[in-house]
Amino acid sequence: MSLVQIREVIPIHKKYFLIKFFSPKIAKRSSPGQFIHIYINNSTSLRRPFSICNVEKSCIYILFKIVGKGTYLLSSKSALEYIDVLGPLGRGFDYKRDYANLEPIFLGGGVGVAPLIFLSQKIKKGIFIAGSRTKKDVFIKKIFNPRGIKIFITTEDGSKGFKGKATDFLKIYLKNNKNKKFIIFACGPWGMYEELSRISRIYPQIEIQVSLERFMGCGIGACCACSIDTYEGVKKVCKDGPVFNLKVLKIGGRLCRNHSFL
Ligand SMILES: Cc1cc2nc3c(=O)[nH]c(=O)nc-3n(C[C@H](O)[C@H](O)[C@H](O)COP(=O)(O)OP(=O)(O)OC[C@H]3O[C@@H](n4cnc5c(N)ncnc54)[C@H](O)[C@@H]3O)c2cc1C
Ligand code: FES
Incomplete structure (x- = not known):
């Protein structure tokens, strides 16, 4: 546990916020896909996990959406306040x-773009597919417009960008680029992983890594709040993940779908 100072709370768009923390220790050790576990205050008791969205010198960023009390309270924090943070935790993307002959595809659903922003800035190449329900939830280009990475927006209602889900766009992209080799990094709702699982049957040669978001307790492997079924036995998302190779997950498993909150 360490007390870290908030440097900036940046409203991005409607319910979306970025927070910049000063923490040379976490910044130095962070790898894309890892998360921090934040103690917000005693009215929310359990810590709340957030992916590291970026690292800049001695600072780290998280990107989040207000969905309940904890995230609301977090959005009300101010610069210079100190906050109790555990991290970086978990195993990130491998x-x-x-990448000379390998194109990375970053596939983000909603606020699932957060860990992929950090990852894509490390790889500096590829395409980024950011899916939302409607244009009101499209914010990625406000915070992220890197060189070398092409961003494609999809909305389910077609109000901005490609009409359909991020995975619908992905299917067309893969079909139109059969001569290329790909690796897919994804973070989004459980339905995205079900669809990716179907896609992986058509393209078994493509490696797919997914970052899971589950309800968490301790965040360090000491309780079983985040257990998940895999073909390698029951795993803990906080310690063995949150990033897993899609092919080890029992997508329809007892401990998978029912406990996913996205
Ligand atoms: C490893 C990991 C990384 C994560 N990274 C991020 C991140 O980068 N950005 C981010 O915004 N969130 C992220 N989350 C999710 C985030 O932890 C939750 O949104 C947060 O804990 C909710 O706290 P709360 O007190 O606001 O909501 P709660 O009061 O706990 O829940 C309020 C309601 O919202 C629902 N809910 C909770 N979380 C979500 C959600 N994420 N989406 C939709 N409905 C939800 C609950 O089922 C409940 O009905 C991550 C989760 C994990 C496990
Ligand atoms: S949250 Fe306690 S084991 Fe994962």
Whole structure:
């Protein structure tokens, strides 16, 4: 546990916020896909997990959406306040590859873009597909417009960008680029992983890594709040993940779908 100072609370768009924390220790050790576990105050008791969205020198960023009391209270924090943070926690993306002939695809649903922003800035190459329900939830280009990465927006109602889900766009992209080799990094709702699982049957050669978001207690592997079924036995998302290779997950497993909150 360490007390870290909030440097900035940045309203992005409607219910979306970025928070910048000063923490040389966490910044130095963070890898894309890892998360921090924040104690907000005693009215929310349990800590709340958030992916590390970016690291800049001695500062880290998180990107979040207000969905309940904890995230609301977090959005009301001010610069210079101190906050109790555990991290970086978990196992992030296994991304160190030779990308000369390999195109990374970053597939984010809603606020699931957060860990992929950090990851894509490390890889500095590829395409980024950001899916939302409607244009009111499209905010990515306000915070992220890097060189070398092409961003595609999808909305389910077609109010901005491609009409359909991020995975619908992905299917077309893969079909139109059969000569290329891909690796997919994804973070989004459980339905996205079900669809990716179907896609992986058509393209078994493509490696797919997914970052899971589950209800968490301790965040360090000491309780079983985040247990999940895999073909390698029951795993803890906070310690063995949150990033898993899609092929090890029992997508329809007892401990999978029912406990996913996205
Ligand atoms: C490893 C990990 C990384 C995460 N990274 C991020 C991140 O980068 N940005 C981010 O915004 N969130 C992230 N989350 C989710 C985030 O932890 C929750 O949104 C947060 O804990 C909700 O706290 P709360 O007190 O506001 O909501 P609660 O009061 O706990 O819940 C309020 C209501 O919202 C529902 N709910 C809770 N979380 C979500 C959600 N994420 N989406 C939709 N409905 C929800 C609950 O089922 C409940 O009905 C991550 C979760 C995990 C496990
Ligand atoms: S949250 Fe306690 S084991 Fe994962």
